[in-house]
Amino acid sequence: MARVGMRKEIVEAAFEQFHARGYNAAGVKDITDAAGVPKGSFYNHFPSKEALAVVALDRYGETVRMRDLTDRSVEPLARLRAHFEFLRDETVRHGFARGCMLGNFGAEITDHSETLRTAVREGFARWSALITGVLDEARSAGGLRPGLDPEATAVFVLSAWEGTLVRARADRSGEAFDAFFSLVFGTLLA
Amino acid sequence: MARVGMRKEIVEAAFEQFHARGYNAAGVKDITDAAGVPKGSFYNHFPSKEALAVVALDRYGETVRMRDLTDRSVEPLARLRAHFEFLRDETVRHGFARGCMLGNFGAEITDHSETLRTAVREGFARWSALITGVLDEARSAGGLRPGLDPEATAVFVLSAWEGTLVRARADRSGEAFDAFFSLVFGTLLA
Numbered sequence: 577m578a579r580v581g582m583r584k585e586i587v588e589a590a591f592e593q594f595h596a597r598g599y600n601a602a603g604v605k606d607i608t609d610a611a612g613v614p615k616g617s618f619y620n621h622f623p624s625k626e627a628l629a630v631v632a633l634d635r636y637g638e639t640v641r642m643r644d645l646t647d648r649s650v651e652p653l654a655r656l657r658a659h660f661e662f663l664r665d666e667t668v669r670h671g672f673a674r675g676c677m678l679g680n681f682g683a684e685i686t687d688h689s690e691t692l693r694t695a696v697r698e699g700f701a702r703w704s705a706l707i708t709g710v711l712d713e714a715r716s717a718g719g720l721r722p723g724l725d726p727e728a729t730a731v732f733v734l735s736a737w738e739g740t741l742v743r744a745r746a747d748r749s750g751e752a753f754d755a756f757f758s759l760v761f762g763t764l765l766a
Numbered sequence: 767m768a769r770v771g772m773r774k775e776i777v778e779a780a781f782e783q784f785h786a787r788g789y790n791a792a793g794v795k796d797i798t799d800a801a802g803v804p805k806g807s808f809y810n811h812f813p814s815k816e817a818l819a820v821v822a823l824d825r826y827g828e829t830v831r832m833r834d835l836t837d838r839s840v841e842p843l844a845r846l847r848a849h850f851e852f853l854r855d856e857t858v859r860h861g862f863a864r865g866c867m868l869g870n871f872g873a874e875i876t877d878h879s880e881t882l883r884t885a886v887r888e889g890f891a892r893w894s895a896l897i898t899g900v901l902d903e904a905r906s907a908g909g910l911r912p913g914l915d916p917e918a919t920a921v922f923v924l925s926a927w928e929g930t931l932v933r934a935r936a937d938r939s940g941e942a943f944d945a946f947f948s949l950v951f952g953t954l955l956a
Contacts, residue, residue, distance in 0.1 A: 596877075597878070598790065598873075598874050598875075600788065600790035600791050600874075601790050601874075601878070673877040674877065675873065679873060679929065679932050680873045680874065682873075682932040682933070682935060682936045683788075683865065683869060683870045683872075683873035683874060683932050683935075684788050684790075684791075684870065684873060684874045685788075686932075686935050686936050687786075687863040687864065687935060688787070688791070693935075693936055693938075696936040697936045697937055700933055700936055700937070721953070723953070724953065725948075728944065728945040728948055728949065729945070729949060731933065731941060731942055731945040732926065732930075732942075732945040732946060732948075732949040732950075734929070734933070735926055735929035735930040735932070735933045735942055735945070735946065736922065736925055736926035736929055737929065738928070738929030738932055738933070739869065739924070739925035739926055739927065739928030739929030739930070739932075740922075740925040740929070742869050742872040742873050742925070742928055742929075743872070743890055743921065743924070743925045743928070745872060745873075745876050745877060745883075746872045746876050746883055746886040746887045746890055747887055747890070748883075751921060752921055752922075752925055754918065755918040755919070755921040755922040755925070756922060756925065758915075758918055758922075759918065759919060759922040759954065760922075763911070763913070763914065763954065764949065764953065764954055
């Protein structure tokens with residue numbers, strides 16, 4: 577029988593395992609072992625590893641503090657900068673490892689799973705829409721470089737962020753982060 | 767005994783398999799099957815899958831036409847744009863799949879293999895250095911936005927490109943490419 581606590585433990589372990597190891601490297605047994613539950617109990621809770629990965633991706637989404645992007649008590653571009661600084665600090669805290677689960681799944685598995693491609697696409701779309709909102713606010717307040725289209729700019733900045741994480745992990749250095757903050761906030765937007 | 771032709775067939779199959787499926791999803795047997803050679807022959811040619819992946823990454827590097835970046839018969843920023851347009855067209859030709867092997871390995875495996883992390887880091891460093899050279903030329907010719915640091919800008923543009931590929935694959939659409947070309951060549955550099 578499915579136990580509510582067991583499902584939650586599996587999701588939490590899957591989030592950790594997928595984030596640390598990637599989709600293919602994290603097997604169902606790795607996940608159930610990490611959760612401390614019998615492997616046989618897995619299919620009481622999830623029809624497939626793929627289905628679990630969609631839930632784990634949602635769980636990851638909760639950790640990136642997207643809601644901070646709608647906090648109007650902070651000036652729009654300062655808010656956007658603080659958002660990426662928080663994510664940078666998380667990556668540094670993990671020794672320049674892990675990066676973004678959306679980007680990792682995007683690079684590893686979207687070509688091979690329509691279910692996960694949809695989940696990644698929707699995750700990026702939600703995130704981009706929030707960034708578009710911030711840039712719209714900045715534009716209304718006269719704080720955005722004239723001529724920038726908020727929607728295309730949001731897509732671009734989020735893509736730049738995803739690539740920056742990959743580079744920083746390969747380099748195990750903050751050089752790519754420094755370039756991102758300097759070019760996005762020092763040149764592109766302001 | 768190691769056969770020269772067989773080694774080359776393994777490298778070519780590995781390049782295809784790693785690019786299409788990723789590092790973990792492409793097993794040694796998948797690669798030897800695709801090469802049409804016995805699995806047992808693999809270790810006559812390579813000490814490990816990891817060692818083969820380094821060679822396959824070099825093979826991938828030959829396909830991205832980095833040398834075009836040093837072709838001084840073309841105006842610097844037009845040359846840089848044509849370079850990324852070629853890579854965009856390759857991704858579109860593959861049905862918005864595959865992306866960049868450096869970025870894919872970067873997202874999937876650099877946290878777990880020091881050998882592959884070094885290979886990816888060096889690949890990115892070479893590529894960035896070539897882009898820095900193009901931006902230096904553009905600056906000397908007065909064709910670069912004043913105040914941009916060519917080295918940091920090169921790191922940023924390459925990161926933005928890598929993230930753009932991931933987004934375009936997740937979306938199966940050219941929207942992220944359009945944003946990249948508009949923001950990089952319409953706003954950031956010129």
